Structures are given as C-alpha cells and as structure tokens.
Amino acid sequence: MPDSLSSQDYVIHARGLTKRFGAFAAVDGVDFDVAAGEAFGFLGPNGAGKTSTMRMIGTVSPVTAGTLTVFGLDPAHHGAQIRSRLGVVPQADTLDNELSVLENLLIYGRYFGLPWREARRRAGELLDFVQLTERSGDQVEPLSGGMKRRLVIARALINEPSLLLLDEPTTGLDPQARHLLWDRLYRLKQRGVTLCLTTHYMDEAEQLCDRLVVMDKAKIVAEGSPRQLIERYVTREVLELRFNREAGAGEATGEGVNLDSQLEGLADRIEHLPDRLLVYTADGDATAAAAFERGLRPASILVRRSSLEDVFLRLTGRSLVE
C-alpha cells in the first residue's frame, strides 16, 4: 500500500476498528484498507469477527471504537448515503418469500428509490446476468440454494453499487453452484465493482481475492495477496503422509516424536493432524523419496501445493473448517 493514499482514497478505511457486545469483543482493533476496484477478503473460521466487521461496513451495526469510513463517509452519520452506493449479500438469504423472483428485485429497487420503469429495466438485465430469467415469475421458496444466492446477488446489484459486500457467499452450496457464482463475481470485478467478502474456504479466497486479511479471535493475524501469504508463511509444497496405525510397529506411544526424528532434516516444518502428518517442503516428491529411503512406510502419500489452509494452520495452530 503506497503511503501517499489518504483515507479519502480508499473505498473502506479502518483503524483500530472495534465491536464489543457487552464485555465480549467481536472485533478487536483491526486496521485495513480496501482500494477501489480490488477484491478484498476476510479469511477466518466461524466466530473470528468477519460478519461483525461486514455489518459495521454495511452501516447496520454501530462502531464501538476506532475509525471507519466507507466512501470517505462516517457510517454513524451518513448511513443512508453509504447504503445507497452499497450492495449487500448477507450470510442468510433474507429474500422476501411472499414475493416472486422478479418482484423481489423490483421492490428492492423501490427501497433504493428507483422509479418503477428503471427498476423493471435493471431487474430484467440482472435476471439475465444471474441466469434466472426463466424463473422470474416463480415464488422464491422452491428455488435451489444456488439460485437463491444468485438472486440475492442480483438484488444487491439493483442500485448499481460501486462496492459489493458478500458475507460467506457460497457457504452451503454444491461445487457446481459455487463455480457459477464465482464466475459471476469475477465478471463484476472485471467491470470495476469493488468486492469485499468473507469466507472460511481457502479455495474461495484464492479464486476471488486480490488481497486478504486472515482473521482469528477478533484480530487480524496476517495480510497480503494469497501468493504472498503462502510464500511468507509456508513452503511451496506439502507432503501429506497417512500411517496405518494397526499394522505399524512401535507407533502407539511416542509416535510423533519417533516420526519427527525420522524426518529430521527433510522438512521445514511438520504439522500433526489427528489423521495425517503434513510435511512442509520445497519439493514434495524429493522429500517423499528421501523418507522412503529412511525406511518410512506410510499407508498413503500425497504431494500438493501449499494453500491458505496451511497458512492459517501455521498462524493459529488450528484448521479453518472445524
């Protein structure tokens, strides 16, 4: 981030941002900036404070302490003005089940003060964009989870926002629906819409985010692009080893220590998960061969690229999805 930018130049600017519910701090003094046109992500497990941060940005939750500006405006005083330029995709769908697909978009446009004719025009385009045109007259209830999510995204775009807030956009969707959704979000980004999203899926963060912060227990623990974070905190590759516990000899006690000593010098770092061993190394295949030479006989061997999941494990000692 160049230092020459002032808080006015960022779409979102936060310093020491804090949200407390009674004695409990949901967000504890976080700093971040989101520039126009970028896709910015909050990565972290459930309860890390992502949703609370998003609700403060969306001006539906008052800031307890610290500074927050959105479009250079203070949410406490210019809530309606901020919201008029904002698109929000909340974690729960909050669609109007008493209205049809099209009517959901129309009335939402009306909430933004669009004339009916304009709301109708945009709704038509947006249904096309999220591929729901043929369901436009249907009730919302019977739509699939993926369709509802797409409809919520279309709804969030009815006011042609310059900033789109997405809270866990693909949680609970099947892989096909997720990829379709990612594709639409990617197109929005290409059109210059600033995306700000939360996720606990590392693949989603890698797919969508130019830059992200890793949140854990109400604090930001790291910041950078997905590539930067991986380079900074973990090795290029991971060797995943599984051992057949029943067949192995002398593994019941002191197994970890035993394996660690056998792998001595072969890895940068070793993580013990309940069901497998993660060996961080620059070249997974070479390490696997070396381990084999030393007499290790794992039940299965997998070599893969390091991911944000590994970054999170390194930073917090825990998995993202528990």
Add this chain to the structure above:
Amino acid sequence: MLALRLSAPAALTRPTRMVERNLLVYRRTFMVIFSGFFEPLFYLFSMGFGVGALVGAVQLENGSSVPYAVFVAPALLASSAMNGAIYETSNNFFYKLKYAKLYDAVIATPMSLSDVARGEILWALLRGSLYVIGFLAVIAVLGIGGLGLISSPLGILAFPAAMVVGFGFAGAGMAASTFVRKWQDFDILQLAIMPMFLFSGTFYPITAYPPALQVFVQCTPLYRGVHLIRALTTGTPDVWMVADVVYLVVMGLIGLAIVSKRLNRLLLA
C-alpha cells in the same frame, strides 16, 4: 440546507415503499383482504338487529333514547378499526420481523427503521380504511332503506375518526409486538384487547357500572374511540371529543417512537 430540502420529501416518500411492498404481496391474495369487510357487518346484523330486538331502546349519555342498533353500530365501527389495526401490527408485523426477516433485508438499503415503522402503520391504516368505508357505505344504504343508523350529518366525520382510532391502536399494537418473543405472547395482548372489546361501552351504556368503574373504563383507549364515533354518528358532540382525539393520536405517536427505538435495538446491534 440543500441536504435538508432533499431529505424532507424522502422522509415522506420512503415509508410508502413499504406500502408498495405489501400491495405486491396482497395483489395475489386479494380475497383475504376483501373478505375482512364482512366481519363487522356480520356483527352489525347480529348485534344491531338480532340482539337489538331483545334490547329495544337504550339511552345515550345526553339522555336521549335511541334504538339499540343506532347505539351499537358506531361501537362496532370503532372496535373493527381497533381489531384491524391490532391484527395487522401484531401477527402480521411479528411474522415479517421475526420469521420472514423482511426488515433485515430492508435495512441494507437507504430506508431507515423509522421509514419501516411509518410505512407499516400507513399500510395498516389504508387496509383499515377499506373496511371503514365499506361499513359506512352499508350503514348509508340501510339508511336509504329506512333503517337509519346515522342520525347526524356529523356522521361523515366517522371516517376520519375511525382512522384516528386505527392509528392509535396500530402504534400501540406495533410497539407491543416489538417486545414479543414467541407467538404465545400474543395471548397476553389478547387479554387486554378482549376485555376492552367487551366492556368499553361497546354493547351497552357504561352507566350500568358503579361510578368508580365508569371512570376507569373512560380512561381506556377503546372507550375514547367508541365515544368519539358515537358522538358523531348520533349527532351528540361534546368537548370530550377533543380528549378522544388527543388521547388516540398521542397513543399512536408514542407507539411509533417506541417502535423506532426498539427496531433499532433489535436489528442494528
């Protein structure tokens, strides 16, 4: 200055968008709304004419004697305005607030929670006005047929008067609903509504009560509504009508203020 001039019309037009939303919904279930028009009429025929034949004439507060139907019709109009407002702002509002999560979506737009509260009350009044007009129209037709239930030109003011009753109860009912946590809690609300319906000088003059009880009943909102509308339809105006209007309008405004405050606490945590 500019901001002020711009925000004034928005504060007026934004609540109407909640009304538009409800119109979109009820476009499909028009019969449900339309049929509500019959309920006060059924009561009018049952009480006014069926029971009326048993009761004969009753005395108004000014001592003049009128047929029972003339006595009970304005009270049924006031009760119907109360019940309509309460129904819309209790069950329907609670459903939208807690189950449909409608307002969670609305607050992500430039609409404020005051806009939501005003809009929903406006909707309750519009819906109620349909029934009031229908009820008054039937009374007018009966009048042409020789069963005159309105004995004064002041009766035309029964329409705005019923709207005032509706506003008072809509504000109070919606305020109460923001404190409700589960459906069964509405039983408590009914425990206040039903006695008012039965004892507020609705079905018989409150002169039947001991003086202390009379004063108590006179302090209840439905009694004020009944008094107001009855004074207009029977052509017996008195100064207490000012108290009726002030009482009900203030009750509605206080309710509205509580609603805005409570919604902010519930939705903007």
Add this chain to the structure above:
Amino acid sequence: MTAGAPVAARRGLLVGLTSHPSFRFLEHDLLVFRRGWHSYILSGLSQPFLYLLSMGIGLGYYVNRNGGVPGGVPYLNYIAPALLVTQAMMAASAESAWPLMNKIAWDKTYLAALNTPLGATNLLAGDLMWIAFRAVLISVLFFAVILLFGAVSSPLAILAIPIALLTAISFAAPIMAFTATQKTDQPFNMLFRFGITPLFLFSGTFFPIDNLPLFVRPLAWFTPLYHGVSLARSFSLGQVDPVADLIHVAVLCGFVAAGLVAARITFRRRLEV
C-alpha cells in the same frame, strides 16, 4: 399369585385398550399440551368469565329490562349454555385447521409418525381424541364459571359438557377432512370468516333464531351449531322436549359420522401415497 391374577387381567385390559396405535399420537399431543397447559387453563377460565360478565350481566340487564328472552329466563341463563357449546366448537374448529395443517405440511409431524408403525387412520383417531380432550377441558372450565355465576336452572345443565363435545366433533371431523385436502392455509381464513364467525353470531347463541329474517331461518337448521346450542339450552333451562332433542342429537351424530368417513378417506389419500 392367584389373588393377583384379576388385577393383572384388569390392567391387561386397560393396557390392551390404550396400547392401540391411535393412542400413540394422542400421547404426542398431550406431551405438547403439558408444556403450555397453564395458558389453556387461563384462557379457558378468563374467556367465559369475561363473556358472561359483559354479555350475560351487562347486556343482559338491558335485555331483561325490556321483557327478556322468550320463556322468561334471565338473559345470562339463556346465553350461558349456548356460549359454552360455541366456545368448544370454535376451539375444535381452529384446532382442526392451522395446527393440523402444521402437522401435515409445515412441521410435517405426521410424516415422521408415518415412518413408525402408525398409519393415517391412527393419526386421525389420535388427533380427534386430542380435540375431544380440548373440547371437554374447555367445557368443564366454562361450566365451572357458569356455576360461579349461578346461571343454572336445572341439574340437567351438566349435560352441556357432553353436548359440547358432540358439537365440537361434528365440526372437527369435517374440517379435518377438508384440511387434509388443502395445500395452503388460505382457505381457512375464508372458512372462519364466512363459516365459523357467522355461525357464532347467528346460530341462536345471543338471540332466538326467530329474530332472523324468515328466509335465513331454514339455513340455521343445516348447521350443527344450532342443534348443539338448542340441545344444551333445553337441558340447561330444564325445558326438555324429547322429540326435538332427539332430532338435534341425530343431526349432530349425522355430521360426526359423515365427517369421520370423509376424514378417513382424505387422510389416507393425503398421507398414504
């Protein structure tokens, strides 16, 4: 051993009866009831109290002053048994509509039960027993309040309780049959607005149906509520007319029987597919 045998046999008979699968679903309803019983008792006592006070005594004062109802009984005594039957009927009707729809379509309690040895007919019978239980509870509480007001003219008045039960089922059974054919709860609004509420107002509860216009009077004959109200009133006032009362009972039984047959068919059609 031998001395205990008859006891065991008797208990065996009771177990044999209540072990019928239909009782399993009644138990479900009673478990739910156990959590909210105090609100049932509260409204079961407050409603009759408020109605009898307002209509019976308040409005009654003006009716009695004007010559009263035909037969010369106080207005309170006239409406008390009728209101008792009406309240049981209204509760049974409501219970056969929305809560039943909930079990069939919304919470789908029935679908879970159908995965057990219970069949559609057991669910129907179980829920009918539950509605009967509610009707009796309401009637007993109502009767207690009537006694409190001293609004009874004959010991036969207590028969209002079984009559209310019969009337309640004569409504519940056909409405349950109807509910099982519906996809949404919208028709219920119509049913109550144009069916149940007018019946409450025009079936002779508050005034003799002779006060109705001539052309509507025959309509009352076709509604079970009129028969229930007339029956309860005739016993309560000690004005028993064997022929008329037998006709009333026969009509009510007819509605019950027709409703049961219809409900059995629609339940099986809806649930056993």
